[in-house]
Amino acid sequence: xxxxxxxxxxxxxxxxxxxxxxxxxxxxxxxxxxxxxxxxxxxxxxxxxxxxxxxxxxxxxxxxxxxxxxxxxxxxxxxxxxxxxxxxxxxxxxxxxxxxxxxxxxxxxxxxxxxxxxxxxxxxxxxxxxxxxxxxxxxxxxxxxxxxxxxxxxxxxxxxxxxxxxxxxxxxxxxxxxxxxxxxxxxxxxxxxxxxxxxxxxxxxxxxxxxxxxxxxxxxxxxxxxxxxxxxxxxxxxxxxxxxxxxxxxxxxxxxxxxxxxxxxxxxxxxxxxxxxxxxxxxxxxxxxxxxxxxxxxxxx
Amino acid sequence: xxxxxxxxxxxxxxxxxxxxxxxxxxxxxxxxxxxxxxxxxxxxxxxxxxxxxxxxxxxxxxxxxxxxxxxxxxxxxxxxxxxxxxxxxxxxxxxxxxxxxxxxxxxxxxxxxxxxxxxxxxxxxxxxxxxxxxxxxxxxxxxxxxxxxxxxxxxxxxxxxxxxxxxxxxxxxxxxxxxxxxxxxxxxxxxxxxxxxxxxxxxxxxxxxxxxxxxxxxxxxxxxxxxxxxxxxxxxxxxxxxxxxxxxxxxxxxxxxxxxxxxxxxxxxxxxxxxxxxxxxxxxxxxxxxxxxxxxxxxxxxxxxxxxxxxxxxxxxxxxxxxxxxxxxxxxxxxxxxxxxxxxxxxxxxxxxxxxxxxxxxxxxxxxxxxxxxxxxxx
Numbered sequence: 001x002x003x004x005x006x007x008x009x010x011x012x013x014x015x016x017x018x019x020x021x022x023x024x025x026x027x028x029x030x031x032x033x034x035x036x037x038x039x040x041x042x043x044x045x046x047x048x049x050x051x052x053x054x055x056x057x058x059x060x061x062x063x064x065x066x067x068x069x070x071x072x073x074x075x076x077x078x079x080x081x082x083x084x085x086x087x088x089x090x091x092x093x094x095x096x097x098x099x100x101x102x103x104x105x106x107x108x109x110x111x112x113x114x115x116x117x118x119x120x121x122x123x124x125x126x127x128x129x130x131x132x133x134x135x136x137x138x139x140x141x142x143x144x145x146x147x148x149x150x151x152x153x154x155x156x157x158x159x160x161x162x163x164x165x166x167x168x169x170x171x172x173x174x175x176x177x178x179x180x181x182x183x184x185x186x187x188x189x190x191x192x193x194x195x196x197x198x199x200x201x202x203x204x205x206x207x208x209x210x211x212x213x214x215x216x217x218x219x220x221x222x223x224x225x226x227x228x229x230x231x232x233x234x235x236x237x238x239x240x241x242x243x244x245x246x247x248x249x250x251x252x253x254x255x256x257x258x259x260x261x262x263x264x265x266x267x268x269x270x271x272x273x274x275x276x277x278x279x280x281x282x283x284x285x286x287x288x289x290x291x292x293x294x295x296x297x298x299x300x301x
Numbered sequence: 302x303x304x305x306x307x308x309x310x311x312x313x314x315x316x317x318x319x320x321x322x323x324x325x326x327x328x329x330x331x332x333x334x335x336x337x338x339x340x341x342x343x344x345x346x347x348x349x350x351x352x353x354x355x356x357x358x359x360x361x362x363x364x365x366x367x368x369x370x371x372x373x374x375x376x377x378x379x380x381x382x383x384x385x386x387x388x389x390x391x392x393x394x395x396x397x398x399x400x401x402x403x404x405x406x407x408x409x410x411x412x413x414x415x416x417x418x419x420x421x422x423x424x425x426x427x428x429x430x431x432x433x434x435x436x437x438x439x440x441x442x443x444x445x446x447x448x449x450x451x452x453x454x455x456x457x458x459x460x461x462x463x464x465x466x467x468x469x470x471x472x473x474x475x476x477x478x479x480x481x482x483x484x485x486x487x488x489x490x491x492x493x494x495x496x497x498x499x500x501x502x503x504x505x506x507x508x509x510x511x512x513x514x515x516x517x518x519x520x521x522x523x524x525x526x527x528x529x530x531x532x533x534x535x536x537x538x539x540x541x542x543x544x545x546x547x548x549x550x551x552x553x554x555x556x557x558x559x560x561x562x563x564x565x566x567x568x569x570x571x572x573x574x575x576x577x578x579x580x581x582x583x584x585x586x587x588x589x590x591x592x593x594x595x596x597x598x599x600x601x602x603x604x605x606x607x608x609x610x611x612x613x614x615x616x617x618x619x620x621x622x623x624x625x626x627x628x629x630x631x632x633x634x635x636x637x638x639x640x641x642x643x644x645x646x647x648x649x650x651x652x653x654x655x656x657x658x659x660x661x662x663x664x665x666x667x668x669x670x671x672x673x674x675x676x677x678x679x680x
Contacts, residue, residue, distance in 0.1 A: 103362065171403040177358055178398070179515060180391025180421050183384070189417075193408045 030054075031063035033070040033229045046245035055251040059241060064251045071229040071252070074141075075259065078214050079207040082148045087203050090156020091192075093118075097157065098164025099187050114157065121154040127213060135222050144223040148213055159202060163195035197274045204267035208260030215256055231256045303375070305555050306332040306355070306523055311369030313354055316362055320627040324350045326579040327653060328369070332523075332572075337549065337556045339570030339587065341563060341602070345623045347579040348559045349399075352527045355557070356394040357386050374522070376433075389433045391418070392425050395521030395554075397512055399528035404512050405500035411511055412496040415480040416473065418515045423476070483514040486551065488544060506537035510544070517548060525557045530565060542568060563606050567591060572665070575599045578624055578634040584654060585666030595657040595668035595677040597641045633670075641672050 031037070037057055039045035045061035047053060055064035097114040100107025121129070130147040137143030167173065168191055176190050215232025217223040224230040226237055231252040238248035313325040324347045332338050340348050353359050355371055357378060371378045378389065390396070398404050405414055477496070484492035487510040500508055509529065516524060526545070530538040542565065549556065558569050566573055566587065573590050575583040575598065583596040594600045601619045621638040624630055633651040636642040654667040658674035670676065 102360070171398055171400045172406040174358060175396075175398055175404045175512070175515075176406070176417075177387070178356060178390055178396035179418050179519065180387050180389070181417070182387045190406055194406065 031066040033067045034062060034227065035066075037061040037063060046241060046248065048245070049247055056245065056247040058238060058248045059245065064248060067229040067234065068231070068251050068255050071231050071234070071255070072259075074224075074228070074230060075211050075214065075256075076207075078141075078145060078148075079211040079259075079263075082145065082152055082210045082214070083203055083206045085149050086152040086156050086206070087199070089153040091160050091199065093153070094157040094160025095164060095187060095192065098161035099168060099183075099191060101165075115161070118154040118157045121151065122158070124151075126151040126155075127216060130213065131217060131220065131222065134217050139222055139225060141224050141228065144214060144217045147217070148210060152210065155206075156199075156202075160195065160199065163198060164191055167191050167194050197271065200274065201267045201271045204270055205264050208263035211259055212256060302333060304331040304372075305334040305374060306557070307370075307372040308351075308355070309370040309372065311351075311354065311371060312367040313350060313359075313369075314365050314367055316365055322626040323629065324364075324579055324626060325354065328576075328579075328581055329654065330574050330581055330584055332555060332557065334522075334555055335553070336571045337558055337569055339558045339560065339566035339573045340576060340581075341560060341566050341573065342576035343602075343623050344561065345626070346576045347626075348561070348576055349527050350579075351576070352396070352525045352557065352559045355525060356390050356396060357383070358390075358396070388425070391421050391519045391521065393433045393522050395516040395519055395524045397509075397516050397524065397526045397529045399531050402505060402508065405508055407500055410497055410499055411484075411503070412477060412480055415483065415496070415511065415515055415518060416476040418518045419476050419479045419483070422519045423479075479518065483518040484511070486517065486548065487511070487514045488540075489514075506533055506540070509533060509537075509541060513541070513545070513548075517554070521554055523557065524554045525559070527559045528561070529558075531560070531562070538565075545569070563591075563603065575602065578629060579626060580634075580669070581654065582635070582670070583668040585657075585668075586664055589661070589664055589666050593677055595666065595673040596670045597639045597672075597676055598635050599668075600676055600679070601638075601640075641670075641676060643672075645671065 031053075037045070037053070039047070039057075039061045045057055046059045047057045047061075049056040053063050053065060055068060057063055058067075093114050096107070097111040097118075101111040102108045130144075130151045132147075133150055134144045134147035137146060173186060173190050176186050181189070211231075214223065215230070215235070218230050218232030219236040221233075221236060224233050226233055234252040235249055235256075238245070238252075241248050308331075309329050311325055311328045312323070315322040315324050328347075328351060330338070340351060342348050350359065350364075354364070354366070355373075355378070366379060369379070373389070373394065378386075381389065405411070480496060481492050484495060489495055489507065489510060495503070495507070495511075500511075503511070513529070529545070530541050533541060545556070546569065548554075556569075558566065560566050560569075570587045572585065573583075573587045574581045575590070575596065577598050583590060583594065583599045585595075590599060591603065594603055601617075604617045605619055607616055619638060624634055624637070630637055630647075632647040632649050633639070633642075636646040639646065649671075651671060652669055654669050655673070657666045657668050657677050659677055668676075
């Protein structure tokens with residue numbers, strides 16, 4: 001069951017992402033996302049979902065299904081980019097801040113400096129800070145992207161530093177030190193390897209959160225220009241149609257919801273796969289159940 | 302003969318929020334090559350601190366070495382720059398910890414961890430890197446902060462260039478064969494299977510034996526075993542002890558054996574040091590110290606070992622407990638619990654280790670008590 005959910009979420013996340021990599025999938029869309037479909041009254045084109053237009057059309061006659069799908073690559077790329085940037089920067093700074101934190105040394109001073117700057121960023125609600133930065137940079141996709149990037153990494157510094165502090169005092173790190181392993185190698189081989197699991201899981205779930213934040217910025221109207229299909233800006237621009245043509249708001253809203261849910265499930269699945277304890281269990285249930293005693297329990301005897 | 306390890310007047314404090322704890326106070330002892338030295342004492346007397354202070358594994362702060370020297374093969378380890386200490390650890394001074402449950406990295410298979418240890422030794426043996434050499438010490442003229450470029454290059458390339466060009470695959474095959482050999486050495490059945498398991502799939506006794514295999518695979522000159530059997534049940538404990546005794550002959554290593562178990566020490570050690578409140582109160586050959594202790598604390602400790610028969614009635618126990626290391630009593634730290642205590646013991650801190658009068662000359666039996674000869678003469 002766990003494996004099934006994990007594989008399913010890989011498909012939900014992976015397939016559109018790969019199609020997104022090869023450009024906006026205009027070719028596979030039923031309609032051009034900005035094409036105005038013919039209708040009787042030019043200002044009241046909103047048509048409910050039908051066989052021709054699966055998610056209906058909006059007030060000026062654009063196909064909602066095509067618009068929602070066309071927005072997927074942009075939102076995914078933004079999610080992965082921002083969370084990936086935060087992952088790299090945050091992990092680097094967090095490792096340094098957590099591992100070399102002896103007071104009175106160069107590392108200790110650096111560690112304090114990193115954590116204080118992180119605290120300053122964390123003191124602001126990140127969405128408000130991102131909005132302020134995005135607004136000051138002007139309207140557009142890139143300013144919104146930069147704004148989220150700038151505000152996103154401090155969470156990773158916190159997470160990584162906390163994990164490093166917990167792991168570096170465990171007996172196996174002391175044992176590695178006693179075996180003569182050098183500091184940098186302990187950091188990479190023993191500390192980083194053991195905090196990788198929570199980190200990757202957090203990253204995966206975070207992609208969804210980034211998409212929500214980006215959509216929020218677009219929703220407020222300082223993100224993506226309205227000609228580019230984007231879920232958040234779509235929800236914003238169709239807001240006044242909520243009562244007369246609810247499908248125009250529900251379709252992009254549901255897309256955001258499903259994407260974030262898929263990333264959450266993917267994160268959960270990854271957690272189960274990455275943990276050696278449960279991984280061995282998964283492998284064993286996948287292979288023949290009638291095998292003689294499990295290797296591990298044979299060793300216990 | 303030159304002693305392998307000479308600890309001279311080593312004093313170490315822990316500086317924590319609650320105050321300063323004098324964990325080691327003026328500890329001195331010597332260890333000859335090929336000997337097994339046992340360190341015994343109650344919980345909190347500083348045994349483990351001593352064991353970890355020698356290869357400088359204690360984080361500083363909170364630990365702070367106030368004074369003293371730790372001379373290992375002619376080099377004072379306390380004057381070796383900190384970033385060079387990894388070169389001493391493992392191949393020169395190995396260590397076995399008391400917690401087998403968490404001492405193996407849960408993310409790697411047994412093979413990865415064992416091969417890491419073997420690789421460290423091979424890398425150092427190959428001469429590709431600077432190593433610790435006896436009596437020579439390190440070249441302090443080049444005592445400079447690490448060049449980051451060099452450090453990164455050095456630590457990310459664990460195998461020597463020659464071995465890597467010969468093919469990483471074959472290199473790791475060789476390491477694997479070596480690792481298998483050490484698993485057989487610690488008497489593990491079916492080592493091929495065990496090598497591919499994760500630590501959580503093994504029992505405590507197996508993990509402890511793998512820890513021992515890891516420590517031995519680096520062929521250390523000195524092995525510090527910090528209560529290696531305390532977490533194991535009695536049958537496995539016996540197995541591990543027998544094993545360590547056999548291994549001593551096979552690998553030729555000197556062992557500093559730390560334990561609170563007098564029986565284990567009697568079994569293993571040649572010399573014994575008895576610790577109380579951060580200092581060694583008695584030191585000498587194990588037979589002599591056990592037969593005729595010269596310090597009141599040793600005497601009381603030996604009395605509290607259970608006999609085989611029940612007729613003796615109530616087991617004598619030592620009243621009171623180890624003093625708080627941040628507020629030691631005035632004078633001799635043992636005087637509040639000592640049956641031999643006299644008025645001078647309270648203000649006077651007592652002598653440092655002195656040869657016991659009446660003990661065989663040259664045996665090295667020493668005690669830190671004014672009345673040691675009196676205690677020694679008691680039946």
